Amino acid sequence: GAGVSQSPSNKVTEKGKDVELRCDPISGHTALYWYRQSLGQGLEFLIYFQGNSAPDKSGLPSDRFSAERTGGSVSTLTIQRTQQEDSAVYLCASSPGRGPYEQYFGPGTRLTVT
Amino acid sequence: GDSVTQMEGPVTLSEEAFLTINCTYTATGYPSLFWYVQYPGEGLQLLLKATKADDKGSNKGFEATYRKETTSFHLEKGSVQVSDSAVYFCALSDPRGGGGADGLTFGKGTHLIIQP
Numbered sequence: 001g002a003g004v005s006q007s008p009s010n011k012v013t014e015k016g017k018d019v020e021l022r023c024d025p026i027s028g029h030t031a032l033y034w035y036r037q038s039l040g041q042g043l044e045f046l047i048y049f050q051g052n053s054a055p056d057k058s059g060l061p062s063d064r065f066s067a068e069r070t071g072g073s074v075s076t077l078t079i080q081r082t083q084q085e086d087s088a089v090y091l092c093a094s095s096p097g098r099g100p101y102e103q104y105f106g107p108g109t110r111l112t113v114t
Numbered sequence: 115g116d117s118v119t120q121m122e123g124p125v126t127l128s129e130e131a132f133l134t135i136n137c138t139y140t141a142t143g144y145p146s147l148f149w150y151v152q153y154p155g156e157g158l159q160l161l162l163k164a165t166k167a168d169d170k171g172s173n174k175g176f177e178a179t180y181r182k183e184t185t186s187f188h189l190e191k192g193s194v195q196v197s198d199s200a201v202y203f204c205a206l207s208d209p210r211g212g213g214g215a216d217g218l219t220f221g222k223g224t225h226l227i228i229q230p
Contacts, residue, residue, distance in 0.1 A: 035217070043203065043223070045219065047217075056217065098209070100207055102163070107156075
């Protein structure tokens with residue numbers, strides 16, 4: 001079956017612009033996660049959704065970052081007023097539910113802020 | 115908060131050598147432990163996991179044992195192949211932990227290079 005998909009695969013934007021990153025999880029997976037992978041910080045957890053609600057937003061690095069999930073499926077991560085330090089690969093993962101399930105990762109969106 | 119520490123490498127070995135990648139963790143609760151692998155040009159994928167103390171996870175010849183007494187989850191393989199060249203990430207999930215409890219906490223990753 002189809003895995004986790006993310007779009008776009010690459011995004012180059014100018015400092016100060018807003019960007020939207022999209023994640024399509026595996027069908028039927030209720031849990032969805034966003035991570036950021038950068039050279040300096042490694043892999044960082046950003047936010048977690050169970051269904052459409054986000055009980056844990058503690059990893060979002062600033063109030064410029066927000067995320068939503070609709071219909072228990074697609075999720076969008078929005079970064080407002082992008083900064084150069086936002087440049088990273090943004091990864092999405094989904095799993096069948098809470099708990100020690102395997103998280104299935106998408107290929108990521110490489111964001112470059114110039 | 116929770117954390118994972120692993121050797122960063124790069125680790126360079128010859129084919130058929132024995133591999134150990136060390137991983138230690140700190141956690142508030144009783145975490146589940148994972149090894150993820152990222153092959154060149156590919157996404158992260160689960161290699162193996164263990165959900166309680168003394169569990170051994172194994173897959174593709176790799177294995178790791180959850181050691182609560184030493185808070186460790188070292189990855190081992192008896193005879194590595196060139197195709198094992200990748201970046202390996204140790205991670206934990208700690209539902210009783212603090213912030214980020216429902217996400218994975220990753221180590222920095224270990225770049226493994228296997229030479230023929």
